[in-house]
Amino acid sequence: MKKEILRFLRETEGYVSGQQLCDHLGVSRTAVWKVIQKLMEEGYQIEAVRNKGYRLTESPDILGEAELSSIRKTRWLGSSIYFYQEIDSTNTQAKRLAEEGAPHGSVVVAEVQTGGRGRRGRNWVSAGGSGIWFSLLLRPEILPDQASMLTLVAAMAVTKAIRRVTSLDAMIKWPNDVVLEGKKVCGILTELSAQIDFVNHIIVGIGINVRRQEFPPELEKVATALEQERQLHVDRASLLGKVLEEFEFYYEKYLCTLDVSLFREEYQELLVNYGRQIQVLDPSGAYEGVARGINERGELLVACDRGLRAVNSGEVSVRGIYGYT
Amino acid sequence: MKKEILRFLRETEGYVSGQQLCDHLGVSRTAVWKVIQKLMEEGYQIEAVRNKGYRLTESPDILGEAELSSIRKTRWLGSSIYFYQEIDSTNTQAKRLAEEGAPHGSVVVAEVQTGGRGRRGRNWVSAGGSGIWFSLLLRPEILPDQASMLTLVAAMAVTKAIRRVTSLDAMIKWPNDVVLEGKKVCGILTELSAQIDFVNHIIVGIGINVRRQEFPPELEKVATALEQERQLHVDRASLLGKVLEEFEFYYEKYLCTLDVSLFREEYQELLVNYGRQIQVLDPSGAYEGVARGINERGELLVACDRGLRAVNSGEVSVRGIYGYT
Numbered sequence: 001m002k003k004e005i006l007r008f009l010r011e012t013e014g015y016v017s018g019q020q021l022c023d024h025l026g027v028s029r030t031a032v033w034k035v036i037q038k039l040m041e042e043g044y045q046i047e048a049v050r051n052k053g054y055r056l057t058e059s060p061d062i063l064g065e066a067e068l069s070s071i072r073k074t075r076w077l078g079s080s081i082y083f084y085q086e087i088d089s090t091n092t093q094a095k096r097l098a099e100e101g102a103p104h105g106s107v108v109v110a111e112v113q114t115g116g117r118g119r120r121g122r123n124w125v126s127a128g129g130s131g132i133w134f135s136l137l138l139r140p141e142i143l144p145d146q147a148s149m150l151t152l153v154a155a156m157a158v159t160k161a162i163r164r165v166t167s168l169d170a171m172i173k174w175p176n177d178v179v180l181e182g183k184k185v186c187g188i189l190t191e192l193s194a195q196i197d198f199v200n201h202i203i204v205g206i207g208i209n210v211r212r213q214e215f216p217p218e219l220e221k222v223a224t225a226l227e228q229e230r231q232l233h234v235d236r237a238s239l240l241g242k243v244l245e246e247f248e249f250y251y252e253k254y255l256c257t258l259d260v261s262l263f264r265e266e267y268q269e270l271l272v273n274y275g276r277q278i279q280v281l282d283p284s285g286a287y288e289g290v291a292r293g294i295n296e297r298g299e300l301l302v303a304c305d306r307g308l309r310a311v312n313s314g315e316v317s318v319r320g321i322y323g324y325t
Numbered sequence: 326m327k328k329e330i331l332r333f334l335r336e337t338e339g340y341v342s343g344q345q346l347c348d349h350l351g352v353s354r355t356a357v358w359k360v361i362q363k364l365m366e367e368g369y370q371i372e373a374v375r376n377k378g379y380r381l382t383e384s385p386d387i388l389g390e391a392e393l394s395s396i397r398k399t400r401w402l403g404s405s406i407y408f409y410q411e412i413d414s415t416n417t418q419a420k421r422l423a424e425e426g427a428p429h430g431s432v433v434v435a436e437v438q439t440g441g442r443g444r445r446g447r448n449w450v451s452a453g454g455s456g457i458w459f460s461l462l463l464r465p466e467i468l469p470d471q472a473s474m475l476t477l478v479a480a481m482a483v484t485k486a487i488r489r490v491t492s493l494d495a496m497i498k499w500p501n502d503v504v505l506e507g508k509k510v511c512g513i514l515t516e517l518s519a520q521i522d523f524v525n526h527i528i529v530g531i532g533i534n535v536r537r538q539e540f541p542p543e544l545e546k547v548a549t550a551l552e553q554e555r556q557l558h559v560d561r562a563s564l565l566g567k568v569l570e571e572f573e574f575y576y577e578k579y580l581c582t583l584d585v586s587l588f589r590e591e592y593q594e595l596l597v598n599y600g601r602q603i604q605v606l607d608p609s610g611a612y613e614g615v616a617r618g619i620n621e622r623g624e625l626l627v628a629c630d631r632g633l634r635a636v637n638s639g640e641v642s643v644r645g646i647y648g649y650t
Contacts, residue, residue, distance in 0.1 A: 092424060095518075099417060119520060145470060148521045175521070191525065193420075194517045196473045196500070196638045198445050 001025060005035050006070035009046070009056040017053035063109050063132065063237055071241045077136065077248045080106040086128075088115040091191055091205040094135040098193065098201040104139040107244065116207065118187055119176070130213040130225070132240050135205040136247065144194040146258055147202050149298040151176045151190045153254050154204050156263060157246035158186050159270050162208075165239045166226060171272035174291070174300050179272055183224035185209050206243070210234050259296040268293040278302065280311055326350060330360050331395035334371070334381040342378035388434050388457065388562055396566045402461065402573045405431040411453075413440040416516055416530040419460040423518065423526040429464040432569065441532065443512055444501070455538040455550070457561050460530040461572065469519035471583055472527050473638055474623040476501045476515045478579050479529050481588060482572035483511050484595050487533075490564045491551060496597035499616075499625050500638040504597055508549035510534050531568070535559050584621040593618040603627065605636055
């Protein structure tokens with residue numbers, strides 16, 4: 001009931017009378033009052049005025065299930081939300097939930113990750129209250145080798161959402177980072193569980209640095225947070241809600257064609273590497289070239305000595321040589 | 326200590342004196358006697374003769390960790406064995422253990438699977454005592470799209486092991502079945518957990534039907550068991566031990582070249598589809614052709630109207646039209 005009341009308060013201009021809430025939910029005034037009390041204990045500022053009713057004036061900076069459900073505007077993504085105050089890693093937890101049968105579109109969120117992971121087993125710094133650490137559980141009917149494009153869907157979604165909510169000039173660093181002024185503000189870790197020709201599930205893990213946190217020295221030069229770049233306050237729940245909306249939007253475009261052709265141009269406009277000299281760390285030898293955008297399969301096109309090459313994220317790493325790493 | 330004593334008894338011709346066991350293990354005679362007692366309670370027949378010592382005359386039909394460890398001849402595969410009297414699915418359990426950090430080469434075995442799985446979420450019938458249900462946990466440094474060839478490694482290993490232990494004419498039905506007289510006696514389910522360009526782990530699940538079990542009517546015509554085909558008794562632990570040996574052998578060949586070229590010819594000799602008319606159930610339309618073996622990537626080569634096509638297990642199903650399904 002908490003999330004229904006929260007949603008009702010949020011969607012109503014001005015005051016909501018206790019009677020309206022009772023009618024809407026089919027419960028007693030006492031029941032409504034108890035929930036209002038509980039919300040206030042959690043940090044929601046709710047004005048209660050005699051003969052007028054209740055009005056939500058401020059929400060706390062929390063990512064709980066009721067908060068997220070009450071602001072959710074998606075059709076299916078996030079219809080199940082699993083929130084944890086502390087978890088080892090939202091990706092690992094999402095995998096566990098997937099094995100137990102959690103549905104397509106489930107979202108796993110944690111305030112603190114004690115063992116947040118990056119690519120290839122690297123750590124991901126994720127202290128409490130400083131960011132948004134979450135994972136999306138997807139069960140698309142695609143072939144395993146089509147899964148990696150979901151990293152591009154996620155990068156699009158996060159970049160668009162940051163731009164809409166904060167007006168910061170977020171850009172995509174292909175394939176799995178979002179950057180601000182060349183510094184990483186978001187990382188994406190897509191993990192696949194598959195049989196030979198069948199996807200069991202895909203977990204898209206997303207970490208967005210929101211508040212300034214103490215990064216280890218080696219990260220200080222390459223990592224940043226949204227609020228570090230300019231004087232602004234970012235409401236984490238609103239930003240997460242917006243990311244889910246954008247993800248749903250681009251995911252459905254992806255499903256139409258099973259490639260990125262329907263948002264390829266939009267993606268390229270946000271591609272920080274575009275037109276720049278980059279270095280491709282190919283296992284068979286590093287080489288340099290100029291990034292010329294992406295192809296329909298989401299591969300990075302690199303103009304180099306040997307002509308135009310399509311770089312598969314499965315084969316190489318890419319390092320910008322002008323400021324980004 | 327149980328597995329050391331068992332191994333010692335097994336590897337010794339004739340009698341092993343109590344003193345030898347004490348010296349070998351550095352424990353007292355009483356301690357040795359207690360373990361011998363325990364083994365006898367579990368069904369091991371151990372002769373104890375005064376002034377001679379102990380001799381193992383018969384092993385019970387069990388797949389426990391001590392039994393398997395004592396007969397293991399592999400170098401690394403099965404160095405950790407997880408045995409369960411009953412589990413939902415050995416593949417699912419292997420995934421859980423993998424997430425908890427179980428090492429490369431772990432083997433998960435169960436007497437009964439309550440939710441055994443086949444490809445694409447199908448069921449796998451796996452009653453207690455009637456077969457060998459197990460999963461191998463592997464952590465190779467390969468790219469995700471090289472993982473599907475491990476199904477071929479497993480099919481090779483099972484077919485060879487069955488032939489060595491029983492002299493039955495087991496054959497491979499590409500890509501993931503082993504058949505006897507055209508009927509399925511073993512199924513393989515390879516599952517991958519991966520990042521874009523990094524394999525977290527691979528689980529190779531193998532189910533071998535050993536004793537006749539009650540199959541559902543729709544399976545009666547297409548499934549069989551080793552002991553159903555001829556009057557013979559198969560020791561499950563020995564067969565499992567042999568499968569592990571053969572798997573290790575072909576797995577290492579696979580790792581040398583990261584394809585199946587080093588055992589391609591051997592594989593083709595065991596391929597039941599070879600030279601036969603088959604039907605390829607391609608999503609874009611079924612077609613018929615003649616199986617001409619496999620290529621180095623483990624794809625089935627099919628000669629059809631449009632020439633020779635390489636059929637990727639990721640794209641099609643194959644159904645023999647003369648007797649096999």
